Amino acid sequence: MSETHAQTVGFVRGQMLPPAPPPVGQSGPIRWIRENLVSNWFNAILTVVSLFVIWWLLSSILPWTLNGIWNAGSLAECREIRDARGLESAACWAVINERWLQMLFGFYPIDARLLATLFYSEQLAAAGGVEAIFGAGADSTARIEFVAQMRADLGNTIVFFFGYWRPLLALALLVVAVAPVLYGNLPRKMLWFSLVYLFVAFFLLWGGSVWLPILTAAGFAASFFLARAVSALSGALLGLLAGILFFLLFFFDPLGLVGLDLGLFPVLPHLRAVLDAAVPLGLSFIPSDDFGGFMLAIIIGTSGIVLSLPLGIALALGRQSDMFIINKSSIIFIEVIRGVPLIVWLFTASLLLNYFLPPGTTFDLLLRVIIMVTLFASAYLAEVIRGGLAALPKGQYEAADSLGLDYWKAMRLIILPQALKISIPGIVNTFIGLFKDTTLVVFIGLRDPLGLTNAIRATGEWNGIYWELYIFVGLLFFIFCFFMSRYSLYLERKLQTDRR
Amino acid sequence: MAAMSAPPREAFRLSQLLYDARYRSLTIQVIASILIMLLLVELVNNTVTNLAALGKDISFGFLWTTAGYDINQQIIPFTSQDTHARAALVGILNTLVVAVLGCILATIIGVLVGVLRLSKNWLVSRLMGVYVEAMRNTPLLIWILIVFAVMTEATPQPREFREGGSASMILWDSVAISNRGVYIPRPVWGEGSGLVVAVFLLSVIGIFFLRAYARRRQEATGDQLPVLWMSLGLFFLPALLAFFALGRPIGLELPELGGFNFTGGIQVRNSFIALWLALSLYTSAFIAENVRGGILAISKGQTEASFALGLRPNRTMQLVILPQALRVIIPPLISQYLNLTKNSSLAIAVGYMDVRSTLGGITINQTGRELEGMLLLGIFYLITSLIISSFMNLYNSNVKLKER
Known part of the structure; x- marks a missing residue:
């Protein structure tokens, strides 16, 4: 049949037709609308409903926002201006205009x-x-x-x-210090600055003598290098002991525990007195009570994040460990911390901590909060990281063992890099949660942005205002948290080694 | 050959405690337990010293003394003459009420948002994305404060509801939203209402039997009963019939404006509404993400396979996708319930009288028993968490893939 057919065809086209554009209904915006908005009747209804919702939201929010009044001394004045302009609704941004410095920095001088x-x-x-x-x-x-x-x-x-150049400089340096941690293509040498930054930030924010942070940093560095030098000479164990001994003598008074008082230890205050007398350098000291506003959220959040990650990893490893006591104590710690709300822990820190410390110890409230938030977040992190550890195939552990790596090397080189990679979304979610939870410190008397909001709402001028203040604070938090969640997506994509 | 079988016994050297993997874990554990012991001893010692210095002792006797304060929302009767223990119980019930209602509403909103976020409709999925991101990236406390501020500042005063006032009640004059709270009708249980409730409960049990019967029948004969319609009928009809046959024993007491405030009905306080709505909205965003993740986790091949078997789309969802997706969704869902329950302690922001405000707040302030009060509070939350997470473990072990 085909042969006869071939012979009956009188003409076969010798060249290709140029490609024609698809029909109008099958391309461009029309096709997109047809596929994404009105593919069937149910979808069409959904589209109409959501268009209505969007219209309703925008028609109430946009005029209110854009007609906002930026210059006024009080809410009553705002309303007068609004009525004089004949507007139906207008935001009173004047309160932000007047108080934004306070919302950012609290009563920081x-x-x-x-x-x-x-x-x-x-x-x-x-x-x-x-x-x-x-x-x-x-x-x-x-x-x-x-x-x-x-x-x-x-x-x-x-x-x-x-x-406010001190907190601003601290924030700017924070960006510099965090950058090499976040983005791997920056020079690795910058990580040294990240370490030094801890002390720089302390000095900038709290002020006082410049020698305290310098000596503290020097003490840490000296303990570390002493440990390294001694272990090169006479074995890892002796090195570790030497490092610990130096650290204790530098920062604490270990002999005081057994009743010996040589008047020589800890070394730090003596050195500091000498240096202060010789070269008095420093910034004016600012007590933690003056800290407040969004700055407080950033300080608590950042220190909590930095401190809770190593602790969380340690707890997760402890929970995975087959040593009975380590395992059980990690489990008890994690479950007790996670089972009780953060507020209760914060109240414990503010009400009860004095009972648990040696009599006469006073403890900065901000420091207590940072410690509590750190412990809280580390328990959650430990669970997230444990999930990552459990998700690794057993072969990875066995491969590390068969290469002859010891426990710490296996963890550091084989297990943790993979486990942490798997748990990145969870880790970042925990960090976001930690950052959001910093608002809870308002209940134990720290002046966080929401506490300041309440204070502003309690003044005569701004009594009765709420949306503007909450939107301002909410936006600040949103920007930071949103950045974190986007960064975690970026990191996930970057570290994805399979399915390239 | 026999001569080679026994390896030379090495004498035990002290350095083996550190360098021999067989003994090292023992060394570490001994050191760790000594350190933990020292820490505990130090803590207890300090506490005892500090308490002695303050002239305090540890005693839970305060629980049985008169509380002397009022609680504005009570599930069980409570007066200021009752004991601190009863005040704590009222607080616990208030916590549980807001937690349970919050979980229900959060699940409803969360599932809806999660499914809509997967919708092919571009507009809807974007809208839900905005909702989820806005909720997830701002602190819960802000939402609680916003809802509370709206409820107290933007709602009309009760006197606005008078004749000629600017406000009116909604839902056929049965619900009033005012700045003193939301007033809803109170059910009045008349003669014979117990019978109606009994009929209703029986028909709910009947639904389960109906479903079991329908499944057996389908497996035996292949016929499908219209289970959904029959269940719906069974759910409503018998109870309604009994209700009208007995002469409508259950009535409603509507809130009415008397004097400066509403009388009758149930007053739902603004503090409760704020906490409940904010907790639900906030948690629903997280639940939505779990639902979305769970549905996405089922590979497309499952849908295609079930289409290839000739199942319709809704049967595919019901029989293939959902059973697998639920396995992924439910564990994180339960941990969201746990978070919601713990977050309900934010009641402090709006003055809702939960267990933290009664036992962990006023009782502590009145008796000066911080240590005991916080301990009891912590134990309550810990037990609640353990119960909820044991449910999760039970579920997990039930749905775990049975692998060889």
Whole structure:
């Protein structure tokens, strides 16, 4: 048949037709709408409903936001302006405009002396010079009046950049310190700065003598290098012991426990006294009570994240361990911490910790909170990482063993890199949770952004305002958490070695 | 050959405790337990010293003394003359109420959002994505405070509900949303209402038997009964028949405006509404992600295989996808319930009287028994968590893939 057919065809096209565009209904936006919005009647209804929801949301939010009033002294004034303009609804952004510095930094003192010398020198000279104003102590009336006048004259932006240069510099350096950890293609040498940053940040935020952070860092470094030097000479065990001994003598008073008081240990305060007397350098000391606002959330969140990761890994390994006591104590610790809400732990830290510490010990509340948040997050991290460890095929463990690696080498080189990679989403979720949970510190009397919100709402001028403040605080948290979750997606993709 | 079989016995050397893997774990454990012991001894010692210095002792006798404070939401009767133990119990019940209701609402919203987020409809899936991201990336506390502020500041005062006022009740004048709380009708149990409830419970049990019978019948004969319609009928009809046959024994007491406030009905406090809604909305975003993940975890081949077997789409969902997806969804779902229960301690932000506010708050302040109060509070939460997670373990072991 086919042969006869071939002969009956009189003409066969000798060249290809140029490709034609698909029909109008099968391409471009029309096809997209047809496939994604109205593929069947149910989908069409959903589309209509969601269009209505979007319209309803935008029509109530957008005019309110965009017509917002930025300059007013109180909520009543805001409403007057709104009525005068004939608007139905308008956000009163004036409260943010007036208080954003407070929401960011709480009652952290500004560097008034720097501001005055830089931007207010004429008035400073007129008032009698630097010493007349700033020499008399922080509580002098002249100084308080001068600073209040200066803040009002300079405006929030200049105060933000120059009055709060210490926390801002700490934040900027944090970005530099975190960058090599987050992005692997930066030079590895920068990791050294990440280590040093801990001490730099402490010095910038709390101030005080420059020698305390330097000596502390030196003590850590010296213990480490001593341990390395001794273990090169006479074995790992002796090295470790030497390191620990040096560390104890430097920071603590181990002989005091057995009743020997040579007056020589710990070494740190003696060295510090000598250095302070010789080269007095430092910034004004700021107690933790003055910390507040979003800065507090960042400080607690960052320290919690940095400290809880190693602890969480250790707990996860402890829970996987086949040593009875290590295993059981890890399990008890993890389950007890996870079984009780963070608020209860925070109250424990603020109410009960004094019972558990030696009599007469006082303990900074902020430090207590950081420790509690760290312990809390580490228990959750331990469970996440345990999931990663359990998900690894047993062959990986056996392969590491058969290569002759000891436990720590096997963990460090084979197991943990893979287990941590598997658990990245969970780890980042825990970090996000930790960061969000920093808002709970308001209940034990720290001035976190929500606590300041309540304080602002309690003032006469801004009584009755809520959306604007909560949106501001919520956006701040959203930006940070959203960045973290996007980063975890990026990391997952980057570390995905299979299915390339 | 026999001469070679016994290896020379090595004498035990002290260094083996460190360098021999057989003994090293023993050394580590001994050192660890000594350190843990030392830490515990130090803690207990410090506590005893500090308590002695303050002239306090450890005693739980305060539980049986008069509480002397009122609790504004009570499941069981409570007056200020009752004991601290009863106050704690009222608090525990309040915690459980908000936790259970929160779990129910969070599951409903979460499943809906999770399924809609997978919808092929571009607009809907984006909208749900925005919802999930907004909820997940902002602190729960903000949501609680926002809902509470809206409930107290943006709702009308009770006097607005008067004739000529600007507000009106909703749902045929049965529910009033005011800044003092939401007023809902209270059921009035009349003569014979027990019988209606009994009929209803019986018909619910009947549904289970019906389903079992339908399955057996289908396996035996291949015929399918319209189980859904029969169940629905069984659910509503007998109870409704009994209700009308007995002369409508269950009535509703509607809230009415009297004086400056509503009387009658049940007052649901703003603190409860704020906590409940915020907890549910917040947790629903996490549940939505779990649901989405669970459905996505079932490979496309399963759907295709079941289509190839000739199953319709809804039977595919019901018989193939859901049973497998549930195995992935339910464990994280239960841990979300656990989180919700623990997060209900944020009641402190709106003054809802949960167990932390009664036992861990006012009782501690009045009696000065921080140590005992916090201990009991911690134990309550710990037991609750352990119970919930043991359910999870039970479920996990039930649905675990039976591998060879």
